[in-house]
Amino acid sequence: MTTILYFAWVREAIGTGEERVAIPEAVATLSDLIDWLSEKSARHEAALADRDRLRFAIDQHFVGIDAAVSNAREIAIFPPVTGG
Amino acid sequence: MISATLQAEAIDIGAIIAEAQADGAGAVATFSGVVRGDDGVTALELEHYPAMTEAVMRALAEEAAARWSLLAVRVVHRIGRMVPGEAVVLIITVAPHRHEALEACAFLIDLLKSETPFWKREWRGDAGAWVEPRQSDDRALARWREHPVED
Numbered sequence: 001m002t003t004i005l006y007f008a009w010v011r012e013a014i015g016t017g018e019e020r021v022a023i024p025e026a027v028a029t030l031s032d033l034i035d036w037l038s039e040k041s042a043r044h045e046a047a048l049a050d051r052d053r054l055r056f057a058i059d060q061h062f063v064g065i066d067a068a069v070s071n072a073r074e075i076a077i078f079p080p081v082t083g084g
Numbered sequence: 085m086i087s088a089t090l091q092a093e094a095i096d097i098g099a100i101i102a103e104a105q106a107d108g109a110g111a112v113a114t115f116s117g118v119v120r121g122d123d124g125v126t127a128l129e130l131e132h133y134p135a136m137t138e139a140v141m142r143a144l145a146e147e148a149a150a151r152w153s154l155l156a157v158r159v160v161h162r163i164g165r166m167v168p169g170e171a172v173v174l175i176i177t178v179a180p181h182r183h184e185a186l187e188a189c190a191f192l193i194d195l196l197k198s199e200t201p202f203w204k205r206e207w208r209g210d211a212g213a214w215v216e217p218r219q220s221d222d223r224a225l226a227r228w229r230e231h232p233v234e235d
Contacts, residue, residue, distance in 0.1 A: 007131060
């Protein structure tokens with residue numbers, strides 16, 4: 001099982017900050033994961049529709065959308081950061 | 085000393101600067117980012133990624149300390165809800181001379197804006213709006229990441 005975390009408006013659009021999922025073997029990259037998660041509900045589909053507005057971290061490290069998800073324990077999906 | 089911390093309560097800027105000066109290093113540079121009171125904003129809310137945030141802040145502080153041979157670095161970032169006039173972030177860099185302290189301080193605020201997992205939401209009364217990143221933040225990042233300055 002893999003933990004998926006959502007932050008900021010992605011969290012609000014999906015309606016939860018965290019869910020546990022069993023990622024199928026056919027889902028190789030974050031891009032594949034977005035496709036797969038988008039089928040879970042209309043809210044997922046709407047929140048994840050515009051990939052240009054999404055950023056990602058795998059096991060607490062920023063990664064690009066082509067990153068492999070096979071060994072991930074924790075995947076975070078969020079908008080571009082705005083700290084400081 | 086390298087320190088990178090989060091806190092929900094107000095940042096006591098004067099006390100932290102006084103502590104940084106106490107060792108008698110020649111140059112103490114500080115940057116404080118303050119909640120803007122313009123445009124009708126009544127509060128600012130900071131969300132973050134708890135498992136990741138402090139580790140990233142610490143890694144950036146260590147990178148700055150190594151790159152500019154700093155004597156000390158302190159980064160304090162607020163989380164939660166704050167009001168105009170309060171500090172969101174305080175950065176202190178300590179070095180024997182001003183050039184290193186000032187450069188490292190500018191590096192740290194530029195990188196904190198672009199490479200740490202924080203999300204700001206502005207409140208105007210009961211209406212909240214997530215803050216979009218500014219293109220000028222990307223240009224500031226490029227200054228350090230794509231065109232490193234001479235050490």
